[in-house]
Amino acid sequence: MAIPAHPSLVVYLGIAALVVWRLYSRVRRMVGRQKMSDRRTWIRIVFFSVLIAMLLLGSAVHPMHAAALLGGTAAGAALGWYGIRLTRFEQTPEGLFYTPSLHLGIALSALFIGRLVYRGVLLYSASGTAPNTFPSAEFSGSPLTLLIFGILAGYYVAYAVGLLLWRRRVVPFGPEIPQ
Template sequence: MDITTLALLLMIPLLMWRIYARVKQMLARQQSLIWRHWMSAVFFPLFLAWMALTMADNILAVSCLGAGALAGAWAGHFSLQGTRFEWYGPRVYFTPNMRIALVVFLLFAGRIVYRGVEIYLGNHMSAQELMSQKDFVQSPGTVLPLGLMLGYCAAYSIGMIRWRKAHPADTGPELT
């Protein structure tokens, strides 16, 4: 085993731990800003539709993207039920359900790390030919976690918009 391959194998757990720590930090308590929710509610479905249109010739990829998006939307709805909300005067804060969000984001990050390892090993071992960029992007192993993440983010943002409209910030109890 080459020393660089050994170093890569030692770095992968550290990289995944860093991704985990960063995602966990992103999912901490945060202020609910309606413009952010709207931006996510518009951007993620548009990106999902664009991805589906670019893969229109590959039925399996579009099907996996759609299945991932549906599963992600279900997970987003389920995660919204476990979200904690807090009012501080006119400001609303929320803490997302950490477990569901971590699973969704780490599945996608794991796929990207897997691709990086595949490229590295393909360059150093030349045992097999690498997947082309198009094949990688349209492979079920990539579009399923991508659809899951996009569906989750879109559904969660839409749910947050609906929740904010049903619970205006100035009617919440004052916490001290």
Template sequence: MEITTLILLLLVPLLVWRIYSRLKTLMGRNPSQLWRHYAYGLLPLLLVGLLAARLVDTPIALLALAAGAAAGAALAFRGFKRSRLENTLQGFFYTQDLRTGVVISMLFIGRLMHRAFELYLQMHDHIPLPPEMFHQMPLTTGLFGLLAVYYGAYHLLLARWRRTQKPVSALKQFDLPPL
């Protein structure tokens, strides 16, 4: 192995730790905004639909995408139940289930890093790149379906919760007895 490959391998744990710490801060307490929930809910589902349309010729990848999407929807319901939802005087807030969100995100990011390292080694050894496209690999499409549908369904569930809530008034906040 050459020195550049070794340096790349040594930098991978640092990169993983940095991505993990960034995800952890992003999944903290966030303000709930309806437009953001709808945008984050519909865009990933639209991307899954577009990818499914491109994968009609490769049924194994399409099946992996559907399986990942089903698992993502189930995990979104589970993650929503474990989320902390707040209706305060300052507004609406939510705190996502950290374990589920980080694990799903890191699985997909790990797959991207693995695939990028494979491509780097193939280009380094002057091996021609495989004819199959990145999006046609069943593992990649399955993990993308898992990630996209998880976040899409989760934010649509947050939008549903938010629409059913009424803002808290100052008197209700302190539960004062009537005079």
């Protein structure tokens, strides 16, 4: 006879499966050959810039949080420009392609996954404690989490800008390349 699963465990497993699937697709995208897409590149720039601005606005009352976010964003931007220098670009009859640096992609993915696992374990271990023992505001507003998010967001924005600059050099005023 099967033992019914606890509802919170089912929710955690469902969320974990979704996170693993998204991480897999993200890591695959960061380390493999990709077709250049202006639309996806602009979406990445706008999305991460808005997230940075919103987090910065939300952390304005905590100078350490804002400093961590800004410091991470600056470090990420520097990594993004370094990553563009390591990227292999291709112009083929099928379109424009680029292959990001394998080592940099793996390092950034490992940083992100490691922080997610740490926070997940922390959240799961805190779920059995008394309601006021683990303040949720502290959980979501950790300077280390903001630093790591800033590194990733700064990297994505700078890397995307670098991709657009490369594309403009290769196809300055020609017809739009099919996406």
